[in-house]
Amino acid sequence: MNLGKKLVLGLAVLTTGLSLAACGNLNNSNIQKTDSTTGKQNKKSTYQVTGQASGSQYAGTIKNGHYVTSTSRGLTAGQNGNINNVKSFENGLQSISKPVFAPSKYVFQEGQNLSSDTVQKWLDRKSKDNPEGLNPKDNGSKSPTKRNPIYLQAMEEQDYMEKSGNKLKIKGMTIGLAMNSVDYYRKEQYGAQFETKISDADIKAQAKIMAQTVLARLRQRSQLKDIPIAIGIYKQASNDSLTGGNYLMYSVNKGASLSSWKTMDYQNYVLPEKNGESVPNSNDASAFENFKDQIQSFFPNLSGVTAQAQYKGKTMQGMKVNITTQFYSETEINSFTQFVNEQAQKFLPSGVNIDITIQSTEGVQSFLTKNANEKSYYSHIFTSY
Template sequence: MSCGNSSQTGSNSNSKSNSTSSSKSGSYQVTGQTNSSQYAGVIKNGKYLTSKARGITASEDSDNLMNLKSFEGGLQDISKNEFSPSKYVFQEGQYLNSNTVQNWLDRKSKSNPDGLNPASNKSTTPTGRNPIYLQSLEEQDYIQKSGNKMKLSGVTIGLAMNSVDYYRKTTYGSQYQTNISDATLEKEGKAMAKEVLARLRKKKALKDVPIIIAIYKQASNDSLIGGKFVSYSVNNGDSVDKWKALDIENVVFPLKTNETAPNSNDSNAFSNFKTEVENFFPNLSGITAQAQYKNGSLQGMNVAVTTQFYSETEINSFTQFLADQAEKYLPSGVKIDITVSSTTDGVQSFLSRSSTAKSFSTHVFGSY
């Protein structure tokens, strides 16, 4: 394998050392931080604490994998507004187990009074049935050191709401869908947030800690990008406080016909980058990018390049050329990741630049 860095400013290697605390329930350690904007994690008795309920969904028909990635990452970004990585340590959700989350995601019924999704009204028509509104629920815990102990100091709950509810009238039958408007999605999410907060406050460990509840709009199965968060509330008491609206938009470049980007300069920059790269290296299957905007301002860009290269010398040359062209054409002042993959051999190289760097760090994956 070969590694490179167009400039040392493009990488972060200031990992903080681990620290250890002990309590009656065992020994805790804190992982290092790759950079100051990321959370350190909790290790208990030498093992990382995994989530007790990660990945549980209400329906298996919703299969856009990009939703999960943007849901978890975006939820942590919201948490940073209240629980700074410099003061808090991240812990995977430990207070809602898989059975609890599954019951909450299921429909309400006589056998499952805890269901947050509405009871079935027996209708199977797209507009007549009661859809599944809540597709998944994520818990994230935030810890602070208190003396020689680790103390829970905040919790964030994400409610992933369906914009499209996919369903089948019979097992293994054809797939149908119920479209859910933005207004209905947010209304249902806010109503569920009240119930979720009330249930969490009944748990002794969660009685007094700040609890953030955020509403996420899932993207449809045919979307090339994940969904987005639409609002969140920071709650210190027993009732849901004021909601804060979020202006987030996810965009795929190149744009489709009649589509517009929040900033045409970004679209033009990507088009110029794509043209230059494709003119220089003809053996490409495609170049696309996913960009996210907050309040109309570009936050970052993930570029995917699919190649038909086979030799490592080609990949090395191409990766360095990409770094040069990306620095020349792509927007500055935002984080940009570029993944180069083969149609047959998987990821071949990776390029990354932080929002404060000028040049890209590069890594080429070799055959050994």
């Protein structure tokens, strides 16, 4: 047994004798490994959690030293052409889960109930060979407006666990359905790409039908029969968007029939404004322009300055600013980061979360961040010995 292994066993491991459910803190240091009384550690699965849970972050599940990855991770109906969609779909689903399954009470586990095969079948079109397909049959048309588009692009399962005996037991689930706002297709292999646009009304109508089908199928599985299952409907941004999409609505369901839907009023925008797409608050746009002007005049050759801004109704919730520069020297990046810090405090909205990333072709050079309730930015410069 090498030193590494010994230390693994020395880690606090999540097994019998541990009450996870009621405490507001899943700190590993409170978790005791009790298998030593039986000596049968090789026959039982041992669970750990990834870290300390807080009110805002879930602890994740580790089984026998390995993280429990999703059984159907990353499956999509065709290629997902906008990485922002993937990221915001996953993050947003956890945001929906947090008020339903409190991070202080539940342990997060990547989806383990829907296998890769199952999800692939559900994402495919319905057909004689694939009766479980949630997307509509191919009606033979190649016309953008007459064909049946692929409505459902991706699915994600997230499991919320509690300790039961010496196991983690599933106590809640959240399902995300990522719906296309644009379905990209080809009339022939390697041919030109065409688009079928899908209205919000169609997205919602189709998503509700699919959500009902998914819910009914999940309820047929014995361990998912009685747990709360939340379902979130995500609208994918188009492939040329510089942001991901947004969740339109969600429902939390106790039975096999869908409960009522709650609307989610988040929208993502890109700054600076382009093509007449304006953000809900024009002050934010002009403040960003001022910030951008300052930043862009700093170096002789600068620099892309763009931002993703998230709004709830007319109120900005946060920004992710991306500054791309040439490769500059360490001292230049130091000075630039200081300068960006000052200008951000001066021009960018206060009271919202803001991340600013400064990168060159060499990768991320530095970044700055502040939470909604902070005034000044934390900054970090990536260096090398």
